[in-house]
Amino acid sequence: MAEKKHLLEVNHLKTSFYTDSGEVKAVNDVSYYIDEQEIVAVVGESGCGKSVTQMSVMQLIQSPPGKILGGEAILEGRDILKFRATSKEMRAVRGEKISMIFQEPMTSLNPVITVGKQLTEVIRTHKKVSRKEAWQMGVDALANVGIPEPEARMKNYPFEMSGGMRQRVMIAVAVACNSRLIIADEPTTALDVTTQAQVMELLLDVVDKMKTSLIVVTHNLGLVTRYADRIYVMYAGRIIESGTTEDLITKPCHPYTIGLLNAVPKLDANEHEQLTTIEGAPPDLANLPDTCAFLPRCPYAAESCRKLPCPELQQVGEHGHFSACHLKIRREDT
DSSP, rough: OOOOOOEEEEEEEEEEEEEEEEEEEEEEEEEEEEEEEEEEEEEEEETTTHHOOOOOTTTTOOTTTTTEEEEEEEETTEEEGGGTSHHHHHHHHHTTTTTEEOOOOHHHOTTOOHHHHHHHHHHHHHSSHHHHHHHHHHHHHHHTTTTHHHHHHHHHHGSSSSSHHHHHHHHHHTTTTTTSSSEEEEEETTTHHHHHHHHHHHHHHHHHHHEEEEEEEOOOOOOEEETTTEEEEEEEEEEEEEEHHHHHHOOOOOOHHHHHHHHOTTTSOTTOOOOOOOOOOOTTTOOSSSTTTGGGGTTOOOOOGGSOOOOEEEETTTTTEEOOOOOOOOOOOO
């Protein structure tokens, strides 16, 4: 079997926001990659830097107050972070090479412009086609994401659709130009459990049909374990564990990953059994400690953890399993 190529490789990415409280290090030296036709999940609590990382790669960070301070994002042999955010080269990357499904479809879709007009605008921006051809491509895109009567839906406004339907439209916008990579930022937010499963199955179907790659950004570790090939766990602007889905589920090594897994509700749990939580709150990104950022919340912290600097990612197993923890912890030991 031929070795997969890295479609996107991000190295030492740093993004900060400059506020009245000081510099907020939202993305603090993050490196990751995604292969062709691979599904990767980026998981962590709200505010850990998941979305800002992807927005930085797309150069969609609002400046001021945000600024990409360093790093590179290699896409098909080119560092796309060297392009100006408003350049023709970067606009050609967005939509044509990388598409992003944003977190809230109601605010991402213009409520006073029809779905058809928004779809055809995206298509004609990246494809040299007539209005009629773009319209038909839009109809086909809606049909591909399972929207019934796509021709009629092209004439609808977003507010005339349900949340799940609007999310399907967002996916249609992302796939209309046959992008190499789709980034889905919290694609199941505010959707009921049944619709969440439908949206994830749809994304899986799109990846399979279009031979594209997919990055799923989510706080719900339980949601992606069924779909992702690999998982990156983020905390306080850094990746603290990464590996194949099987390794992270069966052999998690970082206390934060273990806490996230323990917090997933279990179907066979007693109805009177309390849900497991991670005590405390994430640190202030404007005032990060020199030691491990998870230290105040870690139930396994040793005295040495309070004296050692912030841990770097170290290989802890086969298949590219890495963890940023001073201690050698296995879930079965907890």
